[in-house]
Amino acid sequence: MVYIGIDLGGTKIAAGITNAQGEILAQASTATIAERPYKEVVRDMASCALRALEKSGHTIDAVETIGIGIPGIAENKAGTVIFCTNLGWSNVPLRDELQKYINKPVFIDNDATVAGLAESRAGVSRGAASSVFLTLGTGVGGGIILNGKPWTGAHGVASELGHLTLELEGIPCTCGKDGCLERYCSATALIRMGREAARLHPDSLILARAGSEDKIDGKLIIDCAREGDPYAMKVFDRYTRYLAIAINTIVSFIDPEMIVLGGGISMAGQFLLDAVREKIPNYLMFKAMPFGRVELAVLGNGAGIIGAAMLGMVLKEGESL
Numbered sequence: 001m002v003y004i005g006i007d008l009g010g011t012k013i014a015a016g017i018t019n020a021q022g023e024i025l026a027q028a029s030t031a032t033i034a035e036r037p038y039k040e041v042v043r044d045m046a047s048c049a050l051r052a053l054e055k056s057g058h059t060i061d062a063v064e065t066i067g068i069g070i071p072g073i074a075e076n077k078a079g080t081v082i083f084c085t086n087l088g089w090s091n092v093p094l095r096d097e098l099q100k101y102i103n104k105p106v107f108i109d110n111d112a113t114v115a116g117l118a119e120s121r122a123g124v125s126r127g128a129a130s131s132v133f134l135t136l137g138t139g140v141g142g143g144i145i146l147n148g149k150p151w152t153g154a155h156g157v158a159s160e161l162g163h164l165t166l167e168l169e170g171i172p173c174t175c176g177k178d179g180c181l182e183r184y185c186s187a188t189a190l191i192r193m194g195r196e197a198a199r200l201h202p203d204s205l206i207l208a209r210a211g212s213e214d215k216i217d218g219k220l221i222i223d224c225a226r227e228g229d230p231y232a233m234k235v236f237d238r239y240t241r242y243l244a245i246a247i248n249t250i251v252s253f254i255d256p257e258m259i260v261l262g263g264g265i266s267m268a269g270q271f272l273l274d275a276v277r278e279k280i281p282n283y284l285m286f287k288a289m290p291f292g293r294v295e296l297a298v299l300g301n302g303a304g305i306i307g308a309a310m311l312g313m314v315l316k317e318g319e320s321l
Helices: 038-056 094-098 111-122 187-200 205-210 218-226 230-253 264-268 270-283 300-316
Strands: 002-008 012-018 024-031 063-070 073-075 080-084 089-092 106-110 130-136 140-146 258-262 293-296
Touching: 002 038, 002 111, 002 300, 012 038, 012 300, 024 038, 024 300, 038 063, 038 094, 063 094, 063 111, 063 300, 073 106, 080 094, 094 106, 106 111, 106 300, 111 130, 111 140, 111 258, 111 300, 130 230, 130 264, 187 205, 187 218, 187 230, 187 264, 205 218, 205 230, 218 230, 218 264, 218 270, 230 258, 230 270, 258 264, 258 270, 264 270, 270 293
Parallel strands: 002 063, 063 106, 130 258, 258 293
Antiparallel strands: 002 012, 012 024, 073 080, 080 089, 130 140
16 A cells, blocks of 8 residues: 655655655646635645655555645545645645545644654654654744654644744744744744844855845855854854753653754754754753654655555544544
8 A cells, every 4th residue: 555645845846755654655746826716726735645656656546645735724534634734724624625526534733743653654753752843944843752642632733832932022023923933943043143244244155145135045054154153153052942942841741752853944953953962951850851852854855645654544543642
């Protein structure tokens, strides 16, 4: 048997066929064109999945389930997308609509949750009984895996770690609150801090390399910090302190065996990992307290497809918490 995984993004739809071990056998992609009616987007999701299936050499009879990762909140019992800002979706009957084209069991969850499941099943946290995945991109997404199973809570929002309050009366967030974790730990936050530093210190290497403030991005800031620019180092130190505080919060209420960092910022690799690992003990209840290993995600862009496909397998088996 094979599994269809669909990674639905604001700009791209990616679909793949995997085996039970999470190996991608074939994949296809197309533009989302999110401003269209949802029925047109779902039609293209189905078409993309069927193209991947044809490329894999399997027929529809070999498909066990379809899993979908979305940039929002889903309700699996009803098969609906409750809310998805990037697509402008609210209470969309995604399962019913997709089954008009492919009549197989459909399961839906947040994209960070499925990426965390992918790492748990086929990536760096494979074999860990519990893990938390943080995706450090435009925002901060979270995926919680307990006893090898995805946990999204009673109302589907338990993994919205990016919207934990990190600072009272802090920076306004797109969700409508102030001081959310993603305002301090996302790539967007790092860029904001870097641009502020460049504005205050026009002699910084950051501005010299960028040429103008609007060309400053996360990679440039991290590269300048690696090279020892004092202003970039100060920004990077502040950013990794916020990230260490966020990880301490996760340790305090979940105590997972592993915390996995993914998303664009994780491409900083060992430089990021060393800085965060060094700071975490400063925020623990006591500095010698054991805590879960912090590691970098390894599946990259394939995590969305793999995790979505594994979601279908896991939830059909009744393995979700």
